[in-house]
Amino acid sequence: MHEILQYISSYLTSDKTPGVAGNMFWAFVYIMLVFLGLSVAVIAMNWLERKILAHMQVRLGPMRVGPHGLLQPIADAIKLLLKEDIMPAEADGFVFWMAPLIVVLAAFTVFVVVPFGPTHAITDMNIGILFMLGVSSLSVLGIVMAGWASNSHYPLIGALRSSAQMVSYEVAMGLAVVSAILMTSLNSEGTGTLSMIGIVQAQMAQGEWFIFKFFPLGLVAFFIFAVAMVAETNRAPFDLAEAESELTAGFHTEYSGFRWSLFFLAEYSAMIAVSSIAVTLWLGGWLRPFPNWLSGSPSDQIFSFFPGVTFLFFAAICFFNTVRMPKHPLFRIQTIGLAGFGVVLGLIGLVMFYPPVSVRVQDIFWFSAKVAGFMYLYIWYRGTFPRYRFDQLMQMGWKVLLPMGLGVLILTAGVALLQEKIWHL
Amino acid sequence: MLIGGIAVITRKNPVHSALALIITLLAQASLYLMLYAPFVAGVQIILYAGGIMVLFLFVIMLVSIDRSIRERQFNSQWIVGIIAATALGGLFIAVYAKGSSIFPQHVLPAVENDNTQKIATMLYGQYMFAFEIASLLLLVAIIGAVVMAKKRI
Numbered sequence: 088m089h090e091i092l093q094y095i096s097s098y099l100t101s102d103k104t105p106g107v108a109g110n111m112f113w114a115f116v117y118i119m120l121v122f123l124g125l126s127v128a129v130i131a132m133n134w135l136e137r138k139i140l141a142h143m144q145v146r147l148g149p150m151r152v153g154p155h156g157l158l159q160p161i162a163d164a165i166k167l168l169l170k171e172d173i174m175p176a177e178a179d180g181f182v183f184w185m186a187p188l189i190v191v192l193a194a195f196t197v198f199v200v201v202p203f204g205p206t207h208a209i210t211d212m213n214i215g216i217l218f219m220l221g222v223s224s225l226s227v228l229g230i231v232m233a234g235w236a237s238n239s240h241y242p243l244i245g246a247l248r249s250s251a252q253m254v255s256y257e258v259a260m261g262l263a264v265v266s267a268i269l270m271t272s273l274n275s276e277g278t279g280t281l282s283m284i285g286i287v288q289a290q291m292a293q294g295e296w297f298i299f300k301f302f303p304l305g306l307v308a309f310f311i312f313a314v315a316m317v318a319e320t321n322r323a324p325f326d327l328a329e330a331e332s333e334l335t336a337g338f339h340t341e342y343s344g345f346r347w348s349l350f351f352l353a354e355y356s357a358m359i360a361v362s363s364i365a366v367t368l369w370l371g372g373w374l375r376p377f378p379n380w381l382s383g384s385p386s387d388q389i390f391s392f393f394p395g396v397t398f399l400f401f402a403a404i405c406f407f408n409t410v411r412m413p414k415h416p417l418f419r420i421q422t423i424g425l426a427g428f429g430v431v432l433g434l435i436g437l438v439m440f441y442p443p444v445s446v447r448v449q450d451i452f453w454f455s456a457k458v459a460g461f462m463y464l465y466i467w468y469r470g471t472f473p474r475y476r477f478d479q480l481m482q483m484g485w486k487v488l489l490p491m492g493l494g495v496l497i498l499t500a501g502v503a504l505l506q507e508k509i510w511h512l
Numbered sequence: 513m514l515i516g517g518i519a520v521i522t523r524k525n526p527v528h529s530a531l532a533l534i535i536t537l538l539a540q541a542s543l544y545l546m547l548y549a550p551f552v553a554g555v556q557i558i559l560y561a562g563g564i565m566v567l568f569l570f571v572i573m574l575v576s577i578d579r580s581i582r583e584r585q586f587n588s589q590w591i592v593g594i595i596a597a598t599a600l601g602g603l604f605i606a607v608y609a610k611g612s613s614i615f616p617q618h619v620l621p622a623v624e625n626d627n628t629q630k631i632a633t634m635l636y637g638q639y640m641f642a643f644e645i646a647s648l649l650l651l652v653a654i655i656g657a658v659v660m661a662k663k664r665i
Contacts (some may be wrong), residue, residue: 179525179527181528182527182528182531185531212550213550213626213627213628214550214551214553214554214627214628217551217554217555217558218554218557220558221554221555221557221558221561221562222557224557224558224561224562224563225557225561225562227562227566228534228561228562228565228566228569231566231569231570231573232527232531232569235527235569235573243573247570247573247574250566250570251570254563254566257562257563278626278629279629281551281628
């Protein structure tokens with residue numbers, strides 16, 4: 088018993104991730120925390136997407152289910168769980184069953200290496216970025232299997248188109264990632280690193296986020312990745328494979344109920360995963376803005392207030408909307424619900440001002456804030472851009488993004504070499 | 513890995529065979545991991561399981577498989593098969609029986625931490641020529657595919 092407690096508490100003073108430190112208990116705890124956080128994030132994304140799209144289209148979105156539709160995702164989840172599970176008659180049972188499983192597994196396993204902080208990751212492989220790219224390319228297989236197993240032509244065409252699109256944009260993604268990894272090797276030893284935590288630490292050591300490095304090369308690489316990641320996750324404006332007016336619903340037409348919700352879950356998780364890659368590689372991961380320039384005591388103190396202030400801001404919005412609720416007796420429960428939600432958010436905000444919590448939550452907060460920015464961008468793209476036709480999509484992937492990626496890689500390598508040889512003589 | 517390999521050759525449905533091949537390739541990636549080669553394992557998953565197998569599945573799905581599922585499976589070359597399997601099995605038993613005396617005396621230290629960096633140093637330094645030849649080979653393959661698929665050159 089005493090050894091178990093010793094094992095558990097020995098990790099609390101180490102400065103490594105549980106995977107690297109070899110501590111199974113804490114690795115398990117972190118896995119549960121990431122899984123929970125991811126589930127909450129996917130549910131929140133569902134609500135946010137519908138509300139934000141609605142507000143962009145000058146309408147209100149879900150308003151009935153909870154106060155301002157806050158309980159809508161829960162209602163959706165219950166509906167999907169209770170729906171009849173249909174399997175097409177001639178469909179291949181085993182493959183039909185396995186396809187959503189593979190997509191969900193691939194989308195969730197990626198989070199093993201996502202760095203929420205210097206020690207706040209489940210593990211830190213020294214091939215971290217390679218692992219993320221590889222496992223997210225396994226989800227293409229799940230989509231192909233889903234389209235084929237449905238044994239009807241709309242899903243098959245949708246699946247083949249979708250997987251062709253994903254494979255094409257993986258190439259452009261890879262080139263943009265390579266040019267960012269190249270920038271990690273500009274240190275005194277001349278060796279870079281593929282580990283996610285190492286990449287953020289390289290940005291910290293070099294004093295600038297890679298998006299601003301060798302301006303405009305970092306920006307172009309980031310742009311290529313930002314476009315390729317939207318195409319990779321089959322989101323607008325590259326969502327030909329699942330657009331309702333084009334192919335009924337593409338590869339997940341024949342899936343109903345819980346199986347469909349697995350695809351849906353996997354899509355949002357994949358969105359968050361590739362956004363995490365973009366944030367880690369170009370936007371400085373868990374680093375707060377200006378970690379080196381504005382360092383020291385007053386700036387640290389000011390920036391440490393951000394998490395608490397953000398939650399208090401959300402609580403203030405809730406209270407403002409509570410006051411604006413209609414004063415009808417039928418709205419009483421919703422009003423009380425919204426006020427309660429505001430109180431919960433306010434309490435979380437106040438807890439974040441407490442110094443021990445504030446110190447630990449900083450990195451996770453900045454990382455999550457940046458990923459949330461990306462999620463907003465995803466929803467913004469969906470509300471703004473018209474859909475690409477499939478041949479335009481493929482043309483852009485191979486004829487525009489790939490040459491741009493190669494160019495950025497060559498130029499980055501050239502400028503990095505110049506910087507080493509000429510300016511550091 | 514063995515189960516995946518056996519499933520590849522015994523399934524009637526080509527799509528099931530392709531899926532079993534994916535399982536085999538993933539098991540191979542984990543073998544690479546156990547041999548302290550994480551970079552090769554990662555690249556195996558990206559390229560083989562995530563790229564080449566997708567192309568395999570494309571071709572299998574675009575070719576009608578109804579006939580091939582209904583065909584009776586045959587193995588009319590069973591004599592040659594038995595001879596080859598016995599030879600390979602004998603080789604395995606011989607290596608196992610001789611033990612570790614066949615292998616060189618000193619084992620190279622298994623580095624895992626900077627595996628990628630060491631591969632890069634060797635690939636772009638010592639084995640640069642082989643690297644360029646391999647890329648030339650791939651270029652020839654691409655040109656060949658374009659020539660065969662174009663209507664007019």
